[in-house]
Amino acid sequence: MVTLSYLVLTPLALIFLLLSISDAQLSGSFYGSSCPSVLDIVKSNVRSAISRDKRQGAFLARMYFHDCFVQGCDASVLLDDNPPSIDSEKKARPNGSLRGFELIDKIKDSVDNACPGPVVSCSDIIAIAARDSIVELGGPSWTVLLGRRDARTADRNAAENLPSPFADLPELIKNFSDKGFTAKEMVALSGAHSIGMARCVLFRDHLYNGTNLDVLVANERKSNCPSNGGDENVASLDQQSPNRFGNNFYQALVQRRGLLHSDQQLFSGGSVDDIVTTYSKDVDTFYTDFANAMIKLGNINFLTGISGEIRKNCRKIN
Structure with a gap:
């Protein structure tokens, strides 16, 4: 009986091995x-x-x-x-x-x-x-x-x-389409704005010059974002529940309360109004679509096999 202490791969076998490694799929x-x-x-x-x-x-x-x-x-x-x-x-x-x-x-x-x-x-x-x-x-x-x-x-x-907080709907749709997302998936991912905050410099123009924002809401928000100065002042993207993930974000858009111009563009008489309306009324549908879109987001151009590395320090390459 012959015992092999090592395996010598032919060039063709090596190519197939490398291809199988590089084509590896993600797994839970x-x-x-x-x-x-x-x-x-x-x-x-x-x-x-x-x-x-x-x-x-x-x-x-x-x-x-x-x-x-x-x-x-x-x-x-x-x-x-x-x-x-x-x-x-x-x-x-x-x-x-x-x-x-x-x-x-x-x-x-x-x-x-x-x-x-x-x-x-x-x-x-x-x-x-x-x-x-x-x-x-x-x-x-x-x-x-x-x-x-x-x-x-x-x-x-x-x-x-x-994607810019100053973008109009067509630009947003193209931004996401270029990454392989549908308009519906874009609206679902935007639901992440039910949490978090934004700086005054990113929404000032929307408050003072926007045409699709409730006047009373705009005036209320202006107290923390003057027309001049206060660029770094922050405000909650979702006033109703800023630290609770949910569909209140979409309810606010229907009421024309979106803090960012790009957010309110999702409900502005355009092609995705119906999606926003659905999410504002049906949190389960939103949650399902959001989760699926987040999984898809995680599949963009990932590296596996022999590509890239496993960093020892996340801030620098090995």
């Missing part, structure tokens, strides 16, 4: 053997952070979107500036108010202490934390598909082109 049980405690660790950290500061939930949900919508769900948004190789996405204007980086660092340390290697990617941690944040604030749950690897690059220029 990806860390079942290598780090079975990862879901519990992330949930515990997220729950603790939100108990201290409700805004942390919105921070993490927004980070997930800002990561996936640029060059895919690859944790490129976490990379610090390191010229000339890394032109950090954190420097892009839409990311200037992005928060939650320290919490991701803490979660990463906790996960790596439990599962040395490292074996869990920063991009997967973002995806899990976003789901747990929504659940912790009263929203729906879904199975987070895992197995992503982290990027070794960042794209600041692409981050500059994240």
